[in-house]
Amino acid sequence: MTAPAVTRELIAEHGLDADxxxxxxxxxxxxxxxxxxxxxxxxxxxxxxxxxxxxxxxxLPTEAPWVIRGPGENAGIVDIGDRxxxxxxxxxxxxxxFIEPYQGAATGVGGILRDVFTMGxxxxxxxxxxxxxxxxxxxxxxxxxxxxxxxxxxxxxxGVPTVGGECGFHASYDGNIVVNAMTVGVVDRDRIHxxxxxxxxxxxxxxxxxxxxxxxxxxxxxxxxxGDEVEAKRxxxxxxxxFTEKLLLEACLxxxxxxxxxxxxxxxxxxxxxxxxxxxxxGGLGIEIDLDQVPVRETAMSAYEIMLSxxxxxxxxxxxxxxxxxxxxIFAKWALDFAVIGRVTDSGRMAVRKDGMLAADxxxxxxxxxxxxYDRPWxxxxxxxxxxDVPPPAHIGAALARLMASPELSAKRxxxxxxxxxxxxxxVQAPGGDAAxxxxxxxxxGLALTTDCTPRYCAADPLQGGxxxxxxxxxxxxxxxxxPLAITDCLNFGSPExxxxxxxxxxxxxxxxxxxxxxxxxxxxxxxxxxxxxxxRAVQPTPTIxxxxxxxxxxxxxxxxxxxxxxxxxxxxAARGHLGASLYLxxxxxxxxxPPPPVDLGEERRHGDLARDLIRRGRVRACHDVSDGGLLxxxxxxxxxxxxxxxxxxxxxxxxxxxxxxxxxxxRYVLAIEESEVAAVLAACREAGVTACRLGxxxxxxxxxxxxxxxxxxxxxxxxxxxxxxxxxxxxxxAARN
Amino acid sequence: xxxxxxxxxxxxxxxxxxVALRRGMGxxxxxxxxxxxxxxxxxxxxxxxxxxxxxxxxSGAMAAHxxxxxEVVTRARAGTPTLGICNGFQILTEAGLLPGxxxxxxxxxxxxxxxxxxxxxxxxxxxHHYDDDEVIRVPIAHHDGNYHVxxxxxxxxxxxxxxxxxxxxxxxxxxxAANPNGSRDNIAGVFNRERNVLGLMPHPExxxxxxxxxxxxxxxxxGLFAALSA
Numbered sequence: 026m027t028a029p030a031v032t033r034e035l036i037a038e039h040g041l042d043a044d045x046x047x048x049x050x051x052x053x054x055x056x057x058x059x060x061x062x063x064x065x066x067x068x069x070x071x072x073x074x075x076x077x078x079x080x081x082x083x084x085l086p087t088e089a090p091w092v093i094r095g096p097g098e099n100a101g102i103v104d105i106g107d108r109x110x111x112x113x114x115x116x117x118x119x120x121x122x123f124i125e126p127y128q129g130a131a132t133g134v135g136g137i138l139r140d141v142f143t144m145g146x147x148x149x150x151x152x153x154x155x156x157x158x159x160x161x162x163x164x165x166x167x168x169x170x171x172x173x174x175x176x177x178x179x180x181x182x183x184g185v186p187t188v189g190g191e192c193g194f195h196a197s198y199d200g201n202i203v204v205n206a207m208t209v210g211v212v213d214r215d216r217i218h219x220x221x222x223x224x225x226x227x228x229x230x231x232x233x234x235x236x237x238x239x240x241x242x243x244x245x246x247x248x249x250x251x252g253d254e255v256e257a258k259r260x261x262x263x264x265x266x267x268f269t270e271k272l273l274l275e276a277c278l279x280x281x282x283x284x285x286x287x288x289x290x291x292x293x294x295x296x297x298x299x300x301x302x303x304x305x306x307x308g309g310l311g312i313e314i315d316l317d318q319v320p321v322r323e324t325a326m327s328a329y330e331i332m333l334s335x336x337x338x339x340x341x342x343x344x345x346x347x348x349x350x351x352x353x354x355i356f357a358k359w360a361l362d363f364a365v366i367g368r369v370t371d372s373g374r375m376a377v378r379k380d381g382m383l384a385a386d387x388x389x390x391x392x393x394x395x396x397x398x399y400d401r402p403w404x405x406x407x408x409x410x411x412x413x414d415v416p417p418p419a420h421i422g423a424a425l426a427r428l429m430a431s432p433e434l435s436a437k438r439x440x441x442x443x444x445x446x447x448x449x450x451x452x453v454q455a456p457g458g459d460a461a462x463x464x465x466x467x468x469x470x471g472l473a474l475t476t477d478c479t480p481r482y483c484a485a486d487p488l489q490g491g492x493x494x495x496x497x498x499x500x501x502x503x504x505x506x507x508x509p510l511a512i513t514d515c516l517n518f519g520s521p522e523x524x525x526x527x528x529x530x531x532x533x534x535x536x537x538x539x540x541x542x543x544x545x546x547x548x549x550x551x552x553x554x555x556x557x558x559x560x561x562r563a564v565q566p567t568p569t570i571x572x573x574x575x576x577x578x579x580x581x582x583x584x585x586x587x588x589x590x591x592x593x594x595x596x597x598x599a600a601r602g603h604l605g606a607s608l609y610l611x612x613x614x615x616x617x618x619x620p621p622p623p624v625d626l627g628e629e630r631r632h633g634d635l636a637r638d639l640i641r642r643g644r645v646r647a648c649h650d651v652s653d654g655g656l657l658x659x660x661x662x663x664x665x666x667x668x669x670x671x672x673x674x675x676x677x678x679x680x681x682x683x684x685x686x687x688x689x690x691x692x693r694y695v696l697a698i699e700e701s702e703v704a705a706v707l708a709a710c711r712e713a714g715v716t717a718c719r720l721g722x723x724x725x726x727x728x729x730x731x732x733x734x735x736x737x738x739x740x741x742x743x744x745x746x747x748x749x750x751x752x753x754x755x756x757x758x759x760a761a762r763n
Numbered sequence: 764x765x766x767x768x769x770x771x772x773x774x775x776x777x778x779x780x781x782v783a784l785r786r787g788m789g790x791x792x793x794x795x796x797x798x799x800x801x802x803x804x805x806x807x808x809x810x811x812x813x814x815x816x817x818x819x820x821x822s823g824a825m826a827a828h829x830x831x832x833x834e835v836v837t838r839a840r841a842g843t844p845t846l847g848i849c850n851g852f853q854i855l856t857e858a859g860l861l862p863g864x865x866x867x868x869x870x871x872x873x874x875x876x877x878x879x880x881x882x883x884x885x886x887x888x889x890x891h892h893y894d895d896d897e898v899i900r901v902p903i904a905h906h907d908g909n910y911h912v913x914x915x916x917x918x919x920x921x922x923x924x925x926x927x928x929x930x931x932x933x934x935x936x937x938x939x940a941a942n943p944n945g946s947r948d949n950i951a952g953v954f955n956r957e958r959n960v961l962g963l964m965p966h967p968e969x970x971x972x973x974x975x976x977x978x979x980x981x982x983x984x985x986g987l988f989a990a991l992s993a
């Protein structure tokens with residue numbers, strides 16, 4: 026078999042532009058062969074090189090006294106006390122999940138799990154943030170069913186609980202869904218492993234599943250927008266095998282409990298190429314690989330195919346040479362492939378051999394150092410005009426029921442009941458609350474976990490939207506009593522080649538950076554997904570934030586359920602009646618307009634610190650932050666979770682009732698406290714300079730507003746719980762088959 | 764009391780069961796790898812949940828033919844109390860220790876939630892810490908939990924009081940709405956004829972700790988300890 030000649034057309038097909046092609050030739054000092062071209066193409070793809078985003082990602086704060094490792098490794102690491110650390114990251118699998126929802130979502134979960142256990146951490150929780158197209162779109166039902174089954178199918182089998190996330194719907198995702206998967210693990214601090222090769226002469230080991238032809242050029246696919254030929258890309262989607270992942274997880278952790286492993290890296294996007302390259306690059310060394318030693322499951326695979334395959338459940342490891350027998354025995358026990366495929370060198374080059382011939386020979390440092398970086402043109406997003414006024418609803422209770430039954434706010438039980446959220450027997454707060462809480466095994470402390478983003482805010486004003494996404498994650502962790510530690514981000518945007526999209530990206534990053542600084546909530550890992558657009562139509566900017574917080578003493582933890590009569594509800598933060606970019610306008614009036622509610626970061630910090638302090642002093646029986654849908658939705662969610670009614674009086678401000686109840690003013694919490702605590706809690710608020718007011722009392726079977734407007738919570742529950750199961754059960758079957 | 768937990772490649776509830784046993788017995792159970800072919804003297808064998816060998820074939824079918832299962836079957840037939848939870852239940856039916864088969868859930872979807880069970884028979888080493896007809900809360904998490912038996916076997920199960928647990932509502936009624944997976948006669952767990960083998964789809968080890976929201980499951984392990992350490 027002869028490889029095709031490397032022509033200008035072939036270079037273009039590999040996604041490299043003329044400047045990049047010239048740089049490639051300069052680095053090599055000659056024209057590349059096909060394998061080398063393939064390697065350059067994936068290493069310099071947007072997905073692997075972050076060439077359009079690097080300039081802006083650098084502006085995000087990444088440090089805090091409790092941060093052990095920020096961005097740049099497989100996952101970020103924070104200190105959680107007792108010489109333990111939490112390891113976490115979120116990643117997108119948008120493009121493959123749209124093309125093949127089950128496998129796309131499943132392998133997204135598999136990839137992020139490997140990023141965490143490759144650092145020596147045992148994964149203890151998965152989360153996922155999902156955004157689908159309009160419910161009426163013909164593909165939506167099929168995509169929801171496939172993605173949810175794929176997330177569950179993988180995580181359930183591996184035996185890591187899926188404890189939280191989000192699921193939203195909007196027409197901007199009709200042609201490009203968002204599937205972001207996050208994994209959180211725990212590791213003893215002295216067992217953290219990095220992906221930095223050292224010790225020339227050390228052997229390079231290939232572990233896990235065999236290499237096939239699946240997923241070749243997945244990274245390049247994720248770096249281009251979709252046209253109309255999406256279906257033709259199906260062969261570039263990888264297929265997951267969660268059973269092998271489980272074996273790989275156990276075998277790696279067993280081996281990493283010894284001192285045998287020098288460096289370890291999973292083969293994710295761009296497979297063997299990127300893992301070998303990155304390990305050598307981080308160690309400032311070279312690497313030699315003999316492709317004839319790579320376990321393959323198909324015959325006659327070329328060097329190009331082996332280097333670029335994205336077959337799943339594979340790892341690359343550098344071992345201490347005297348520990349090879351130990352490692353081999355552990356992998357034999359778990360019946361996994363274990364092959365010595367090369368060694369670390371001091372040449373500074375990546376040399377790849379196949380059939381005894383040199384198939385690729387690349388200098389590592391120049392390729393890494395000169396990886397393209399773009400300062401793409403961008404235009405700031407114009408501030409939106411104010412939202413139009415809307416007439417008040419005839420009945421606030423009925424409006425509430427419609428809002429609670431909307432796709433965005435409806436209960437997502439149909440989703441999370443397909444995920445094993447209890448395996449490992451440490452899930453102390455299951456899906457459905459502000460944040461999930463998972464106990465650190467064998468201790469009485471817990472990690473609070475959440476994912477958050479409000480894309481409609483980001484679309485209207487990326488700066489405020491970026492701030493709000495971070496603030497809401499911080500707020501959700503605070504609402505369960507946790508001390509927020511750090512975030513991972515997954516930035517899903519359209520094509521960076523369009524200045525208006527880059528403008529959204531730049532704005533969102535600026536807002537995130539401000540919020541991270543103000544809240545001492547740094548970014549420790551992340552991922553950028555561009556090109557989420559089809560035929561020029563981009564998704565709403567979706568910078569998903571995955572937040573991790575620590576509850577040092579699980580006795581402090583709060584929930585949102587209002588499950589006792591006679592509790593007093595207190596609102597922390599001011600009601601201002603901001604309806605711009607609200608769900609109320611969108612769901613009840615079909616209006617997507619107006620600026621989003623501004624996020625005052627100083628206020629955010631004061632309110633959250635006060636709420637957390639009250640929670641930790643044991644004064645709070647239930648707590649919920651106010652977000653999508655506003656104040657009345659927040660109270661209704663508390664009532665539904667506990668199965669108890671509430672009598673409410675509107676905060677005394679100059680605004681229409683629907684603006685008071687459904688306005689989405691930021692930085693707010695609803696606390697449920699004992700009546701005897703009211704005076705003391707309000708005094709604490711005054712002292713801290715925090716606006717607070719009494720909202721009402723729990724009891725009975727109805728939500729009663731200002732003495733007259735009522736709705737029974739059983740009716741409300743039906744509306745809230747009914748939408749998603751009914752939607753997934755009805756019609757559309759034909760559409761799914763097409 | 765000596766207990767052993769059988770571990771297959773793909774098991775994923777062995778740690779949870781180990782914690783629950785330790786809490787009940789005050790000592791560590793043995794963890795036995797699937798490739799072993801012999802067992803020491805034991806008072807209890809537990810086959811835990813998970814996806815043994817990936818369960819890419821019929822759930823539990825591969826595990827039932829593993830080296831260790833020959834020994835488990837021998838011991839169980841000789842009277843050693845043997846508990847199969849979830850995938851463990853599937854494995855015990857595939858190994859012929861329990862009647863019936865666990866088919867794909869009627870919903871065709873994986874389901875994870877806490878359900879109510881009615882205790883049908885409190886006269887066993889496993890269930891004697893529960894009252895007959897008591898309603899307990901225990902989580903389920905499975906894709907293949909739809910228990911099926913033929914008419915004759917069902918009659919035999921009923922006539923000999925071999926149904927251990929049935930899915931029910933909070934008031935104890937075995938309704939269709941309270942049946943999470945389509946199991947025949949709402950059956951959630953069954954004994955063998957000698958009642959030394961129990962298989963059930965729900966996970967008692969997941970509600971054996973007040974921090975997780977309940978302790979109904981702990982009573983099964985406490986009961987075993989009380990019965991077997993006497």
